[in-house]
Amino acid sequence: MISATFREIISQYEVVFFDSYGVLRDHDGLVPGVDKTIDYLQENDIDFYVLTNDASRGPKELANKFQSLGLESITRSKIISSGMLARQYLKYKVKEGTVTYIGTESSAHYIETAGLKTLPIKDLSLKQIDHIKAMVLLDDEGYDWYHDINKAINLLRMRNMPVIVANTDLTYPVSRGKIALAVGALSEMIENIVRKTFIRFGKPDAQMFHFAYEHVLKTRMVDKDKILMIGDTLKTDIIGGNKFGIDTLLVLTGNTPPDKARLFIEASGIIPDYICESAAI
Amino acid sequence: MISATFREIISQYEVVFFDSYGVLRDHDGLVPGVDKTIDYLQENDIDFYVLTNDASRGPKELANKFQSLGLESITRSKIISSGMLARQYLKYKVKEGTVTYIGTESSAHYIETAGLKTLPIKDLSLKQIDHIKAMVLLDDEGYDWYHDINKAINLLRMRNMPVIVANTDLTYPVSRGKIALAVGALSEMIENIVRKTFIRFGKPDAQMFHFAYEHVLKTRMVDKDKILMIGDTLKTDIIGGNKFGIDTLLVLTGNTPPDKARLFIEASGIIPDYICESAAI
């Protein structure tokens, strides 16, 4: 790990990937100072993207959230979400037919833009399942867990189909110190029951970083060693960035508190290239 | 595996342990012929018990179910349930105070007979948790999964306490071909999130068999080699009985269908001493 100021570090890169929650924003709103970081990046022609494990809505709606907090320059094209990878899979591998889903209507709405019909599992009849081509697990909200998780299990016992998990996170923060189960945790439980192999999208998986890199290459030719991943979570942002082959910077404003950073790094064996207190410049 | 008729086999033992669902009863009622098996056991002074992973109610209520199906001789004293072990743990290790629970009121009612107060987690205030001495996971019904599972996770992050899982089963049958998640599956998900070690009761764990054996010894001195475990599930009844050191008999009226028995035994490496079509004599 190298010691340098946050400004010195980011000035060496051409592209910065930010995790969202715990890096740019938290339960109180923007992380203090990150607005100036975004300004600095734009002034110095350093490109940036937000890489987020989120399938609860489309990239436009995810961008709106940042804009409402005052980060006007985080537009739809700056968002790389695990939901986008799930949508891509459905578009190119499933192609047509009906996809049944677990999640909110707004999460399904984005999937529909891939040209597939969607059906909430609660509206599915287990007597008419031949038209169901895939199942997608989108969100932990928008349905009755008891009824819909049990229904999903029985559907998968009756019919073999790809199951796509659009967010691998096990939990997400809901307020200071409180968390909630994310759809990634529910999907692991379901997978253990039906003993089938689901297809997962999201950090730390390399595919998320490749997807982002391909997105970057559409507007700017850049080598991987000129990209920096900034995250608050060793087990997603940092290990994922390391494995993909880009430099990584850990901030201490989220899942890794300042007094635990050394312990967490030692215990996990996941070593960031840099550590900074926050993503404020 | 030895070939013999069911009658020949059971006549060699002094005590028989039956699994409940898939052996004595199923979604249609009694498994045909088991009433005569029970008669035969009584006529020949062979004792018998039902060993069941169930914490949804007390042994009296579990016995009532059999009696309502016509098996009058399955009384409260014939029932050995995982809920009884959980209750015993709470009585002797937790001793006093309030236990918060996930499950139905009737499942908690049985715990209260151990002398502890119970509080459904939905009625718990996360601001007043000092009086909570333990958490017990009793049943998959009787509560809102979304709210109460998330509340349980946050409680366990706030306060260190023993967590008792009163039924280790991952699923249970609800009708022909349909299953539902049991509290054992929910507890594994919660344990993975909070990364604490829960205390589990139920087959295949040896403690269930020891508890039953101690129960037997109160009324009859018998060596282990005179006890036979009859079950439909390799991964609970058969491996548990084998490890405890008693003989095991697999019936094909439940989780192990006749055309899959050989495959399941080969794939799992779990080898019963006997296989019979059913527990009918």
Place this chain on the structure above:
Amino acid sequence: MISATFREIISQYEVVFFDSYGVLRDHDGLVPGVDKTIDYLQENDIDFYVLTNDASRGPKELANKFQSLGLESITRSKIISSGMLARQYLKYKVKEGTVTYIGTESSAHYIETAGLKTLPIKDLSLKQIDHIKAMVLLDDEGYDWYHDINKAINLLRMRNMPVIVANTDLTYPVSRGKIALAVGALSEMIENIVRKTFIRFGKPDAQMFHFAYEHVLKTRMVDKDKILMIGDTLKTDIIGGNKFGIDTLLVLTGNTPPDKARLFIEASGIIPDYICESAAI
């Protein structure tokens, strides 16, 4: 957790179970002061046993080790080892024939006293396997890992048989700060490859405690609440004792160092009834 001196605590019990390594002895010999603890127990007619996950030799040889360190009163009848449970399983469930094993000759010698022939897997011909009734994993030493582990895997793919793991520990200490893989770790790897269910003996499994309790009852009638388990490891000694329903005391002379005790308890959710610096009186 209750605050009291070690002497005050043990004086309330009729039987004490000790873990071996990290409690009574370590890489330097006896833990200082435990000889006086043993004297105190004898003077006060408190019975004691050593519960150890060890299948590397029989109870007589395990007792010899303590006697050579000066604890003359730890005789063969005071030893409860996981190897004894494995031997019991083979004697009563496998009964006759040849058992192939992984381990040292001395570990197999003890198994042979159950009346079974033993054959080291290295001397087995994979062309003549019909007489092999079971496999037992005894020790991490005494064989070539590369050849014999691969041979074990191929044998289990060719023939279905019970596999008994006589020590569930993943590692054991070899000197200050250094550890070695125990046969429990090798067995998990093999089980993952062949995807069969092995039969495991050793703490924290309840069967170890029941076996010890039955052993106690042969010479003294005692209730469980008059037995104390003393151990240095939360994940074996303490959780196992808790679940079995006896009181537990954590000492800080082994796997749980004084400066980590609070952290380990909080992180694991495993709560001993007492904590003492050591088992010295």
Place this chain on the structure above:
Amino acid sequence: MISATFREIISQYEVVFFDSYGVLRDHDGLVPGVDKTIDYLQENDIDFYVLTNDASRGPKELANKFQSLGLESITRSKIISSGMLARQYLKYKVKEGTVTYIGTESSAHYIETAGLKTLPIKDLSLKQIDHIKAMVLLDDEGYDWYHDINKAINLLRMRNMPVIVANTDLTYPVSRGKIALAVGALSEMIENIVRKTFIRFGKPDAQMFHFAYEHVLKTRMVDKDKILMIGDTLKTDIIGGNKFGIDTLLVLTGNTPPDKARLFIEASGIIPDYICESAAI
């Protein structure tokens, strides 16, 4: 799944990815007819690559194997191995210093071409470890398992460093019906002991497919929907190709025998786009 002849299928693609063992070759040499398939691909200007989980030697040596079997056109540039990804990681993320390894000298030789020094763990002194920048697990051969795996565990307890697993396979075939543990299985055991997060390369991980795709793009612009992955293993080749978003074809000449194909697909939930008896044209 679509029914068509192998020739009809491959004629629709611009690039074909082959798994190696079980598809192109097996323990007897070439899979019959694949030489004509390679000829057909070349005549029709369909490009092809071999994607193999192998870090036992460099791509040149892997290509030599095919050439010695008569597939002259499988040259070094046609090989995409998990060892190449591991080497890339070491080159760009570790950059300099000494890497300690488990494997053969020839496997380490290839890593050295990345500009790093390598040291077999058997030659490492645990008293001088400050210069060790990473550990790489390359192969199951070339070292004493007992000594070197235990040494690796103690090294990782003494010093925090990235650990790279250069082949994720759990086993590999050694002759008809016989398998051997691969380094992927050893690495899972070590990871479970030290509880650190290792960095793994190899199918089914998406990074292997991305690496191959980038390799393809250097010589030919092609969309993903014009690439076909041909493999014999659902859990690596097929799920990996599916998730990456390319079409997949299962052949029945290796890990998935003809009489088990339907069962394996149903049990795993991994559905190839096509099934053919072999990769022979």
